[in-house]
Amino acid sequence: MSIVNIKGLNYTYPDEDEPALKDINLKADKGEILLVLGTSGSGKSTLLKAITGAVPNFYGGIIEGYIYINEKSVKTISHRERAHMISAVFQDPEKQIVMNTVHKEIAFSLENIGVPEKQIKRRVFESLQFLNILDLTYKKTDELSGGEKQKVELAACIAMNSEIIVLDEPTSQLDPQSAEELIYLVKKISSELGKTIIVAEQRVDKWFDAAEKIMVLEEGSIVFYGDRTEFYNTDFIDFMPQYLRIAKELKFDSAMDFQSVRKKLENHDIFFSDCIAADCNENDDTEKSSSIFNMFKRKKEENEYLKLKNVSVAYHSNIALNEININFEKNKFYTILGENGAGKSTLLKSIVKLVPYKGSITYIGRSLQKINSYDIAKVIGYVSQNPNDYISKDTVYEEIKFTLDNFKIDDSSRIESILKDFKIYQYKDKNPRDLSGGEKQRLAIASVLVMNPEILLLDEPTRGLDYSNKKELGHMLRKFVDSGRTLIMITHDIDFAADFSDDILLLINGELVQYGNKREVLKEGMYYTSTVHKLAGYRDVYTLDELKGCIK
Amino acid sequence: MMKRILFLFTIMPLALLIIFSGRLSSKSYYGALVALSAFFIIFVSYFYFEKSKKGIKDIAVIATIGSFAAVSRVPFVIIPNVQPVTFIVVLAGSVFGSYTGFLIGTISAFVSNIFLGQGPWTPWQMIAWGTAGAIGGIFSKNKLPVEAFSILCFAAGFIYGFIMNLWCVLGFVKTINFTSIALTYINAVPFDLAHSIGNFLFAIVFYDKFYNILARFYRKVNYIEK
Amino acid sequence: MDRGAFLNKIKFHVLSLIVLNITLMIVVFSTDQPLILLSSLILALSILIVKNRKKNIDLGLKIFLPIAVVTSIVNFLLVDAGTHVIFRLFNRSFTLETVVYALIMSLKILVVIYLFYCLDCTIDSDEAVSYFSRKAPKVTLILLLCIKLVPNMKKRIRTLNDVYVTRGVNFTGESKREKIKANIPVMSILLSDSLDNAFDIGESAYVRGFLSSNRTQYDKKRFHFIDFAVITYSCILLVFHVVNIVKGTIIYDSYDLFNKIISFDASAESIMILLVIIIFLNKTFKGDEDNVNC
């Protein structure tokens, strides 16, 4: 029996020519995990919203076709019944919070569907415990970090205990450990309690093992629907998890999960160890020969670029950053990794003076504290964690132009080229509020990158980007750094960090616990290491390219 | 039909009180009675709302435009009587209709007073701005040209003034008779004029932009099913 | 809110506080009797003092004084009834009664303002929301959204400023005119942003089943004996007041200056009002322990 059944669904947003969903036919069985994949803007969120009834109720437009939930049409099903059947977390957790404190936020849904008072408390605390966020129980919702907000919304959804759970990029802002735990939990809910899970996700790695059915959307139509084995035999490499990409690359015929790929890789060991040994030595050599020079250089430059000295930040009595000391050098690509609530965003905010801090931050010897924000902005570009902050104009084009206007640059070719680089040129006259999550994210980065600052700070720029967009962003950022600039980026996507960055900072619980070359940092990590490194049995390879180089 | 009857029934007490003000107005509880009947209007309109089919979308619209109007009042507190509230409320009425406009007006009065201070004037302001919103809705069929809309806002300023002056008369002037009423109204003309001119200017500057924003949401509220 | 504050919340049920306050407001609105007004003023002041709201007391005075002055002058000039003539000018008498009348009117307003502040400082907003959302979910949601949106708008202006600064907007413009000009676009951004925001919250509330049917209530406050007592007391007070009005024993006419200031009923009612203070003080000072687990 299929619990969700969609027949001939077409949907067009108001004022749009092209439908966002075209002739969707879909069935999901009870207890199944359905993974919805697709490039950014392909219509994933729209589909999930249609299942929950938010589309077209809150978006207007034209809808056609049928959606059956538990064999009842959504048009006739009562609001209460639907709320009982389906719970959902949408893409931007920032936008969904209703209440002021965390525990009330979670209780809110339960109150709505009339759960008896006595059970509410229990469910609230149980779901908080599920997600390991009991310490947030009495916190104010608007003071949470991005990842914490996402966890709270997930907890609220899980507390509902409904038959169908719809998740739109639920792990986009979670640290690797939390993401893993969440997926494990969802799997458990599905297998033990028989709940149906429909999840759209760009970070597929961990979800892939769990998925029973996979579906790929392209420009609003379903282009693939089937199980994992069938999926492996297609060409949708971009949507595959990293380990399958490797398996595909090496032409393994039936590699289904992480473990089997790892085992198969071991058979390549002969090539592997040779090449690694060479690789390592080479690396070591260069390290050593240049280290004296480096030290010398570092000494000289020590006071010269962006330097943080004893930087601490406290919110109320909660210490978010504790005595951070670091010297960011020019012309390097830094990545900051760390768990949710570690203080990563706080660190970037303190550099651009958005939070008050103790200690000193200097740029080429000048204290940033004393420079006014407008002048800082000329040198340091900053993109916050929430792309919605960057939306203020009526069209995408104006949004980019706005930044240039502020710096009195009149160059429309620059706007067009950056819009094309970020693949949002076709939306240039659209209201940026009506973009998909990933498109907004790209717009936000574009609107700051367009002014080509000396130092660029990016807070989770990979959030919500699909593989190919992410790769392009990586190359663009690499180019930016290679042109003599500095980049500091926060991400939870360690493969991305391994691919593109130079140095990695590991921030945990407000402390800088490790800092150095990416190889050094990724070497011993359990959570904080790249997929390739794990697959290769912790040998000294970190990226897909490196691995390919070794094997040939 | 039911709606009309309900509407008449709602404004009846206030109307009666005003008509028979000659007899009652010397009593010390007259002010309280009038305030109570104002409360009654507000109460019934919200009670109706509670029982109507209006859903979360309408709530979102009412709450946001209401609080937006409320917030917009705060920076203008320094300039007496010039504030964008009336303009926003009339505009909202003209996009979303009279009843929604009325609710938005009442909400913006209530909410702004949470920050600027609640007091006995609150129900009066609620009624006054609510009326402004309802008036906006009368012309909601098509988008009015800027000039017409600006004039409407200008007029709304005086209507608002009329109701608020009523409160002044009831609250502060001992002998309620024709001269005292007339005196109060004449005294208030400069203030009302400032208010109306402010509205007029706001309408000229912001009308197009704001109308488009609200219209975008109007489209979101309504969908077509094939 | 931390755990400690969570456990030591409000001592009265929302409903009893509202009933009490509304009763007092009706009383104050419908009489000019100075004794009753004064005792209400004392009641409101003592609650504010106990709750440490000096700021509100000042604010109330700031509203009161100008009103008192202006209305005194207006009445002084407009009305010439009364017998205690202070001086005569142009064939008109300017009387003490008019000033007394204006003062009483302003005093009424001051008391009502203070009563509003009392309501504000004794009621926990989250609690009020969850109580009323059972009775009137739609209206509560409107208020809830408003109360949430307004600070959000202020915050949003701040983030907009932050983001704008990091995108190179110079907010340190010289003239006032430039500043206002820089803020005009912010207004329309704010409007469409907050509408967007409200829609998102609305959407979230809808998907999570808000308004789907009767709500239950998490963390519900019980009705204690004291709440029944307060409500009953308020009702008695109200009835007594109405009876007095009908009997005409507490009607005070400021144009008859010294007549009827002290009548038996007026004093009785004043004492009844003052007695409320005792309930409040009693609850505030020793009510902390027995509420920990309710």
Ligand SMILES: Nc1ncnc2c1ncn2[C@@H]1O[C@H](COP(=O)(O)OP(=O)(O)OP(=O)(O)O)[C@@H](O)[C@H]1O
């Ligand atoms: N409210 C809206 N009004 C008009 N068009 C919209 C709206 N929301 C999304 N769209 C458009 O519809 C298309 C599908 O959007 P959707 O949000 O479903 O994409 P998505 O697959 O979830 O992408 P992402 O991975 O970036 O979140 C996009 O081209 C987007 O620009």
Ligand SMILES: Nc1ncnc2c1ncn2[C@@H]1O[C@H](COP(=O)(O)OP(=O)(O)OP(=O)(O)O)[C@@H](O)[C@H]1O
């Ligand atoms: N405005 C605020 N007021 C109070 N506490 C805050 C505020 N902003 C953040 N915090 C707290 O400070 C800590 C660090 O927050 P921060 O946003 O820097 O985390 P983060 O490392 O960026 O996490 P994430 O990966 O989830 O985005 C968190 O525990 C958070 O709850």
Ligand SMILES: [Mg+2]
């Ligand atoms: Mg999406």
Ligand SMILES: [Mg+2]
């Ligand atoms: Mg963060």
